[in-house]
Amino acid sequence: MSLEVSGLTIEIGGRRVVDDVSFAVPDGARLGLIGESGSGKSLTALAILGLLPAAATASGSVRWQGAEILGIPDREMARLRGDEIGMVFQEPQTALNPIRTVGRQISEAVRIHRDVSRREAAEIAVAEARRVALPDPERIVARYPHQLSGGQRQRVALAMALACRPRLLIADEPTTALDVTIQAEVLRLLLSLVADDGMSLVFITHDLAVLSQVATHGVVLEDGRVVEDAPVSRLLTAPQHPVTQGLLRDATATLWRPAGAEHAPRDDGSAKGADGRG
Numbered sequence: 001m002s003l004e005v006s007g008l009t010i011e012i013g014g015r016r017v018v019d020d021v022s023f024a025v026p027d028g029a030r031l032g033l034i035g036e037s038g039s040g041k042s043l044t045a046l047a048i049l050g051l052l053p054a055a056a057t058a059s060g061s062v063r064w065q066g067a068e069i070l071g072i073p074d075r076e077m078a079r080l081r082g083d084e085i086g087m088v089f090q091e092p093q094t095a096l097n098p099i100r101t102v103g104r105q106i107s108e109a110v111r112i113h114r115d116v117s118r119r120e121a122a123e124i125a126v127a128e129a130r131r132v133a134l135p136d137p138e139r140i141v142a143r144y145p146h147q148l149s150g151g152q153r154q155r156v157a158l159a160m161a162l163a164c165r166p167r168l169l170i171a172d173e174p175t176t177a178l179d180v181t182i183q184a185e186v187l188r189l190l191l192s193l194v195a196d197d198g199m200s201l202v203f204i205t206h207d208l209a210v211l212s213q214v215a216t217h218g219v220v221l222e223d224g225r226v227v228e229d230a231p232v233s234r235l236l237t238a239p240q241h242p243v244t245q246g247l248l249r250d251a252t253a254t255l256w257r258p259a260g261a262e263h264a265p266r267d268d269g270s271a272k273g274a275d276g277r278g
């Protein structure tokens, strides 16, 4: 088993924000953590990465390749991050330094974990930029984050996360801030890289339609608790919990909403008639 979370509980200011969460990710598996805003998805991911805010206390267990990693010293955790466990977040800006070129940032991600010269790292940066399909990789590495589009910045963040070929990628809403068409491109890229490297994936989203594209198994959270844990095919066809049923209704509404009717009311049947098919 690559990752095993058991009985994970997180408290902030005396409030239990993640409550007895358990799930497992076998080697090469793709798991989705899904739930409404505030359900505890991000804090669960941050706990796995050893990046919880100072105000939070965590208990329970997080095992990586069989060894306990919850509460291990920062130094050890920092080695695992990037080297064995990669991460991408919703806002690539948070991962990127605004005053360094993207090439330098990718090469630094490489040099933290691998004993290569500055020059070799710079060459690797170009290769990694090419791997995430950034246009004109030799040139783009000399640019600064603000000179790139949102989708390109997320590709850079992905290149940094994957440069050391981690065995697990944790992706927290990595496409939510992007335009719909760019979202689909970045998702496709992420999935093909995960498949190429045989990586495991923990993908966080509030959108069951997105989850169904990337994960084979889903864990549904509500108020910090797991309310359903099932193959994605079952979440889509026979959701058991009202929260999952609500997520499925939302996802279906998005799929069936006619173009240009983003603001149409959802449940009064008007969306159905608007495309002439109702």
Ligand SMILES: Nc1ncnc2c1ncn2[C@@H]1O[C@H](COP(=O)(O)OP(=O)(O)OP(=O)(O)O)[C@@H](O)[C@H]1O
Pocket: 012, 017, 035, 036, 037, 038, 039, 040, 041, 042, 043, 044, 053, 055, 206
């Ligand atoms: N640094 C913090 N201090 C206090 N409370 C926090 C902090 N971070 C998160 N919380 C609270 O913990 C709960 C879970 O937050 P979390 O960010 O994990 O939810 P989420 O499901 O990822 O939501 P979103 O999709 O909005 O990111 C929320 O009620 C949130 O307000």
